[in-house]
Amino acid sequence: MIWENLVCLNSDVEPSFEVLGPARDYHATDSRLGDWTALDYKAALERDTAPLPLTSDREGYYGPDHFSYWASGLADARYLLEAAAQLGVDPQYYLDMGCASGRVLRHMAHERQGMRALGCDINRLHVEWCNRYLPANCTVFQNHSIPSLPLPDNSVDIVSAYSVFTHIEALETAWLMELRRILRPGGVAWITVHSELTLQDMTTDWPLWNPTMSHPEAATKLDAQRNFVGDRMVLRWHSDRSYASNVFYKLDYLKKTWSRFFEIADVRRRFPTFQDVLILRKPA
Ligand SMILES: C[S@@+](CC[C@H](N)C(=O)[O-])C[C@H]1O[C@@H](n2cnc3c(N)ncnc32)[C@H](O)[C@@H]1O
Known part of the structure; x- marks a missing residue:
């Protein structure tokens, strides 16, 4: 055990990935296609040519339904941008804490092309995956489970944490202070x-x-x-x-x-x- 792995994950693993094709390759065969009839995804599907992560490289999300994995991130990105707009925020600088392999981050980067889209995760494998395969306006860094982020005060317009505080067993209020x-x-x-x-x-x-x-x-x-x-x-x-x-x-x-x-x-x-x-x- 190296000490970093007490507060991070996979810090000593040298990544090598297999990847899937882009989301459009899995559209026709998705068993949950009916879940997305209200989502206007056609243009987004055309423009997103980046590969998708294997199910094992995306925390298991949506099992074999690779298109649904992709569509769930698009829906979440749009809900987030809509809520921010309702609160008067037009994001130039975004952070997705615990972004994994970019389920939401990849879409935020496309939906707002001029935006700086940052992600962070304690798992080095996710960080490497994003930095290899996501669009160039995304940058992802590894953080650790002690609440501190290497970002300046008062800099970020929106921060999201999807299914992350559902797993933060300690120091939750210090994380809130850091996000604030x-x-x-x-x-x-x-x-x-x-x-x-x-x-x-x-x-x-x-x-x-x-x-x-x-x-x-x-x-x-x-x-x-x-x-x-x-x-x-x-x-x-x-x-x-x-x-x-x-x-x-x-x-x-x-x-x-x-x-x-x-x-x-x-x-x-x-x-x-x-x-x-x-x-x-x-x-x-
Ligand atoms: C259930 S997954 C959710 C992934 C992603 N947010 C999504 O919705 O697809 C939780 C993610 O949070 C990361 N994580 C857990 N604790 C964290 C922390 N303190 N800081 C950053 N990432 C963390 C895990 O490594 C994992 O990638």
């Missing part, structure tokens, strides 16, 4: 979470069901109605590495505590699929 530091006044943060209502809504076909219900502590931390005690519940799988847990918050806690760091512009339940999103604004 880099955002410019009036800047917007889009952070997805699992709440106590996620647990209530969860059915056996959700990706979250197995890792939650098969956890050895689920029986003691959750009652028969899937309620937990306290402000948040951490189901930790490994004690010696980062990104090793599923984390659930009470929405009341989030509203009360996160509003010490940001204005809470909106809380959207199950938006657009399984997770809840907090849309936050750094006071102007």
Whole structure:
């Protein structure tokens, strides 16, 4: 074990990737094509010629449905830009924290071509993947699980963290402080979470069901109605590495505590699929 891997992932792995073709190669055969009828994707599909990551290089998202993986990122990018516009932000500088292999980042770079699109991830393999294959206005760097980012104060217009705070087992408020530091006044943060209502809504076909219900502590931390005690519940799988847990918050806690760091512009339940999103604004 090298020390970096206590706070990062795969820092000592020399990457070599196989890649898929561009999204258009997988459009006709996608088994979930019907999910995207409301998404205006034709022009985006034409212009995005970059390869797609293998399922194993994208955190397993959408399994064999490579087009759906691509379309989900486009939908998320558009929701984000729409929310930012509603709050009066026209982004020139964007950061996707925990970007993995660029599910959302690749689209942000296309949707706003003049924009500087940054990503970061604790997993070096994701960082290398993005820097090899994403458009040239994307730059991705490796961070670690201690809350600090090598970016100037008041510099970023929008920051997103999709399915990242759902796994941050420690130092969550310090991460909020760090995101607040880099955002410019009036800047917007889009952070997805699992709440106590996620647990209530969860059915056996959700990706979250197995890792939650098969956890050895689920029986003691959750009652028969899937309620937990306290402000948040951490189901930790490994004690010696980062990104090793599923984390659930009470929405009341989030509203009360996160509003010490940001204005809470909106809380959207199950938006657009399984997770809840907090849309936050750094006071102007
Ligand atoms: C469930 S995946 C979501 C990936 C991506 N955001 C998406 O929606 O496709 C979580 C990602 O967050 C990364 N991650 C976990 N903790 C992190 C941290 N403290 N800082 C940056 N990235 C982190 C993981 O390496 C992983 O790539």
